[in-house]
Amino acid sequence: MKRIYTKTGDKGTTGIRGGARVPKDDIRIEANGCLDELNALIGVLRSMLPSDDERHDLLHAVQRELMVVMSHVATPSGVINPHPLAAGELTLRCEQEMDVMTALLQDNGYFLLPGGTPIAACMQYARTVARRAERRLWTLHRQDPVNEDILRLINRLSDLFFVMARMEMQRQNRQEEKWKGFK
Numbered sequence: 001m002k003r004i005y006t007k008t009g010d011k012g013t014t015g016i017r018g019g020a021r022v023p024k025d026d027i028r029i030e031a032n033g034c035l036d037e038l039n040a041l042i043g044v045l046r047s048m049l050p051s052d053d054e055r056h057d058l059l060h061a062v063q064r065e066l067m068v069v070m071s072h073v074a075t076p077s078g079v080i081n082p083h084p085l086a087a088g089e090l091t092l093r094c095e096q097e098m099d100v101m102t103a104l105l106q107d108n109g110y111f112l113l114p115g116g117t118p119i120a121a122c123m124q125y126a127r128t129v130a131r132r133a134e135r136r137l138w139t140l141h142r143q144d145p146v147n148e149d150i151l152r153l154i155n156r157l158s159d160l161f162f163v164m165a166r167m168e169m170q171r172q173n174r175q176e177e178k179w180k181g182f183k
Contacts, residue, residue: 017071018079027140032073034133038157039066041129045122055164058097062157065090069150073137077144087149094156101167108166111179116169123165130158 008014013021014029022028046059068083075081114124134154137146169176 017075017081020076027136027143028073031133031136031140032070034129034136035066035070035073038126038129038133039063041122041126045119045126048119048122061090069153072147072150085147085149087147087153091149091153091156094160098160098163101163105166105170113177113179115177116174117172120165120168123161123168127158127161127165130154130161134158
């Protein structure tokens, strides 16, 4: 890349795979923006973890696959995407990781207020960004089908970040803050 700016987006459009240009507020671009935000937030989260923390491996795998997912989301039907998608395999890995963590967690039957430690709060924030990305992907899916492995992965990521946030609180021996709205 010779320079970062191209000036091609100055009129409110951006390019997608296949060469078409779409408005910058097109649902495909909005969905990808949410995924990009999630990926950046995972980067912030990883920067907060000690370098030898075992969570880096999974979070790094998620970040790498999110880049592939974004390339697929930027690809309309009928255009070939050369990047192999491993979202299905990563979904299974996330489920396995959640099963292990959930078995170690103290059970709860209440809603939690996000927060606690900076890492737990960041994980809760990542959960909400994943949920927004999922909503935007379903909007796109109604217009142009999105690979179902992608939809499942993003759904699992929100669950993963919830469980990871809870696990972080338990690791730090911190009490989760219960919301008293439901009994």
